[in-house]
Amino acid sequence: MEFDIDFIAHTNRIADYNPYVKVIGSILLVLSALFINNNYYSIFIIIVSSLLLLALARVSLKDYVKFLTIPFAFTFLTCIFMLFFFPSGAYIWNSGFFGIGITTESLRVSLLTFFRVFACFSALGFMSLTTPITDVMSVLRTFYVPQIFCEIAVLMYNAIFIFLDNITVMRNAQKTRLGYLGGYIDSMKSFGSMFSNLFLISLEKSETLQRTLDSRCYTGELPVYKPDRSKDTYPELVS
């Protein structure tokens, strides 16, 4: 279990660029697509953000397509659904069956929604695929998002990865002891007991985390060392 998006956010070509430019730029793209709400403009946004991601950030096409697949599938299904089941206006095609059919209005709305969602997702992708979460949080902090919110978010972000490791270990332990086998109820039991165990572990972890933070004079900020990748001395290990 790993988050590909997070990995890409840390390793793309513009990961170390000014996060303000990336976050604000991407939010502006999203908002403009949302407010202008026009098919041609949406397509324009899709092209712009795809180009930014593929050419500037050098995210591989495979990763980008993977990022878009799930949203695309959901949007496609919901728009198909809206196209057929929400008749209003004149019929273009009528199945003659509870009023199911394509109408002018439903066609217009579903096309509009489809391109808008797609535009917003690719613009959001520009942010989530190029900016690590800690950077996003530091940007949010300057937008007067309460400090405690950002603090908890950063601590959560750190804890998530510890948990994912724990889950892998526990799952393997359960599987080697014949967990998840048998019927549906059995696998639910395995899953549930793993989570109650995880919750107990997480409580212990939170105490440890608090002690570590206290002993390192934590005041609400986790300073992280960021190497300057533009320097020549930076080893070309990841690119």
Added chain:
Amino acid sequence: MHIMEGYLPAFWCIIWYVIMIPIVGYGIYQIKKITEEYPETKALVAVSGAFMFVLSSLKMPSVTGSCSHPCGNGLGVALFGPAITGVLATIVLLFQALLLAHGGLTTLGANCVSMGIIGPFVGWIVFKGCNKVGLNTKVNIFLTAFLADIITYLVTSIQLALAFPLPSFAAAFPKFFIIFMPTQLPLAIAEGLLTVIVWNGLIAYKPEVLEKLNAITPQKA
């Protein structure tokens, strides 16, 4: 499934943000008060948030083989109360948008109102009410998680129907709700069962933790 980025028109995004911000703000205020009084709770809140995120990002064993995620808001609200759950759900939704491409930033307000505020709040009322009546804890937890899940989707269908009143709100709402139900009803039942199993595990191993969180009264342990 959350409402996708860009799916709601701009007007409704703003409306749901306007509704969400004061409530989440109140939750943040609560957390701030608690953490100032007891600084050691900050890590606890953060770690529980991470727990909620991990819970909602993992696939649950499902009958049909389709992928399904537990919401985790029923468990959250039973453990921490609605104010903290609201804030944690906001962060969880933000991370889901940025790390998993589920939901989105512009629809964060709408998703937060359904998943982080109204659903858990109803769950919390059920939980407290059943506790008062003295219903069996297992049944209580099942109902809490089940209703928190169902109400979440009820609110989501209201939100979608308000945003796409084709031809009218009254006609669109039942359609959205009916579409959600065949997939969500088994999921809500599964989540209820899962939450009961998790809860039983917690009570069996460390009942004192739940007492500390004020989730169960001592005599019931």
